[in-house]
Amino acid sequence: MTKATKLTIFVCSLATFAGLVAMLVFGLNSFNQVQNYKQQLNNTYQNNFYCLTDSVSNIENDLSKFSISSDDKLKERYLIEIVSLCQGAQNNLSSLPIEHNSLLNTYKFVNQLGGYCYSLSQKLSLGKELTTDDEAQIDDLHESAVKIKQDLTKLSNLINSGYSIVDNIQNPDVSKNNFSGEWNGMYDDTIEYPTLIYDGPFSDSTENKTVKGLENKYCTETEAKLFVESLFKDWQVESAGESAGKDFETWNFNVTKKETSGFVQITKKGCFLLQFSSDALNNEQTKTIDECETLAKQFAVGAGLKSFDIVWSTECDGFVYCNLVYVQDGVIVYPDMVKIKVNTQDGNVCGWEARSYAFNHKKRIDITPQKSQQQAKVLVDKNMTILTNKLCIIPAEYVGENLAWEFKCLMNDDVFYVYIDANTLQELNIMKVVQTNDGLLLM
C-alpha cells in the first residue's frame, strides 16, 4: 500500500467521521428543537385548558350570584361579565386539539349563554324588567354550568397528574386521539342544554326563519331552464341537478360563455333566480360604475324584480358590486336586498345573490312614521353635517325590522349613516364608510 493510498484512506475515514459527527450534531439539535416546540405547544394547550376551566368556574359563580342578587344594576354587571367570560371560553375551546364533533354542544352552550346574557343585559340597560321566565332560564343554565365545571375538573386532575396533551394528539381520529378520547370519556355529553330563544346572537329562533318572498307556485326543471335561457341569452345552459336545502329547493344549471362558466340556482317555488356566480376575470376596465348600475338594473328587470333602486355600489378588482333594494311608496326596504356583480370589462352580470330578498320580500303594511324627520334630526350629533336623509326599513339587530330615519352625515372627512327609529326616536345603528383596498365598505 503506497503512502498516497494510506493517506486517502485516512482522509476518507476522517471525512466519514466528520460527517457522522455533523449528523449527530444535526440530529441532537433537531431533537432539542422538536422537544422545545413540543413543550411550547403543550404549554399553549395547557394555558388554554386552564383558562377555559377558570372561565367556566367564573361563569358558574356569576350565574349563581345573579340568581340571588336583587339589584338590577348588579345583575347587569354580572351579565356583562358572563358575556366577556363566554367569549374567552369560546376562544380557549377553539384552541384545544379536540375533534369538532366532540365539541359541538359545548360550543353551542358557551355561545348561546353569552348571547342570552347579552340580550338580558340590553333589556336591563333599557330599564326593562326581567321576567320570571328569564330568571328560571338562568337557573337552568346555572345547572348546566355546574355540570360542565365538574366534568372539566376531572380533566384538570388528569393534566395535573402529568398528562401531556401534545404527546397525545398525533392522530386526529377520535378513537385514536387520546385527548379527544379523554374529553369524550370525561366530558359528559348527556348534559341537558336548554333551548334558548331570545333577541340576541346565536338564538335558536334564528335557525327557524321562514321564506316569505317566493310566489306560491312551483316550476318544473324545463320551465326553470327556459327562464335561465331567457336571462342568459348568449350562454350555453346545461342542467346540473337539484338541491334541497333547509330553506330553499332549487333547480341548478351550469352556464358557459366562451371561457367563462357559471352556476345558476333557480328556486322550485316561485321560479326565482336565487343565485348565480361565475368565474369571469377582468383584464381591462371599460365600463364606469354608472354604466354598470344601468346594466344591473336591466338584468334585475329581466329577472322579474319590480320597484327597486340601487342604494350602494362599489368597485373592486374590475367588478362593480351593486346593492339593489325594494322600494315601497318611497320607503327603502333594506331587508329585501339583491346583490349584483357586474364585470367592468364587458358589462356582463357575473354574479347575483338574492337570498335576503327571497326570505323577506313582501308588501309592508305599516310604513307611516310616528315621529317626523325633524324630530329625529335634532338627535344627530351636532358636529356632523347632514348630507341626505331618507325613510327606510332596516333589519333589527337579530329578529324583525325597524322603520327608521336614515341620515347620511359627514364629520372630519368621514361619512356615517345614522339610523334613528321613526317611531320611538331611539338611535338604532351607526354605519361608517371605510375606504379599503377592496373598495368602500360599510362597517
Add this chain to the structure above:
Amino acid sequence: MKVFQKSMFFVLGIVAFLSVCVFTFNISLDSNLVAEAALTSSQVKTVQTKLKNWGYYSGSVDGIYGPKTKAAVISFQKKNGLTADGIVGAKTAAALGMSLKSSSATSKTSNNDLYLLAKCIYAEARGEPYAGQVAIGAVILNRVASSKFPNTISGVIYQPYAFTAVNDGQINLEPNQTAYNAARDALNGWDPSYGALYYYNPKTATSSWIWSRTVVVTIGNHKFAI
C-alpha cells in the same frame, strides 16, 4: 502532499456543507410569521364594559362608538389627566388597561379576513368549479355565524382538525385571483351551499361522522352538508 491537500479540502468542504445545512435548517425552523391582530367592534364593547363597570358609562354595551360612549371616554380622560378628546388612543387605552394594537385601521380587518379566506379556499378547493370555491368560503362564514363554531374567520380556519389543508400546511400557499374573487363574493353574501356547515369529498373522506350529515348540494367534487 498534493493528494493530502486535496483530501483535506474535500473533508473541510463536507464539514462546511453539513454545517451550512444544519445552520440553514435551524433558520428555517426558527422563522415564523407574526400576524397582527386587527381591530374589531368587540374592542368598543371592551371600552364600554370597562367604563360601565367604573361608573362612567350608562348606555348599553353594543359595540357602537356613539355620542354616549364618547362622552364617557371624555369624562374618563378628564378624571385621569389625559387629553379629553374622546378618542381612545394609546394612552387612553393604556389607562383603560387594554391594548389597541390594531385599532388604527378597520380596513386591515377586512383585508386580513379576505386574505385568510382566499388562502383557505385556494388550499382546499383550487381546481374546483368557481361556485364550489365560493361555497367553501360560505361554509367558513356560516360557521362563524353558527353557535357551534368559533366566532371569527381565523378561529374557524385554524380550529384544530377542521381543514385538511391547514393541518398539512397547504394553507400557506399564495392564493390566485380566482380564490380572491371567490372569497370576496362569499364575504359579500354569496352562498351556493345554502347555509352548509360542512363539506367533504366522498372519494377521500375517511370520517364516518361526516357521512351522517344531510347533504344539501353537490358542486364539483364536494358534497355540502348541514
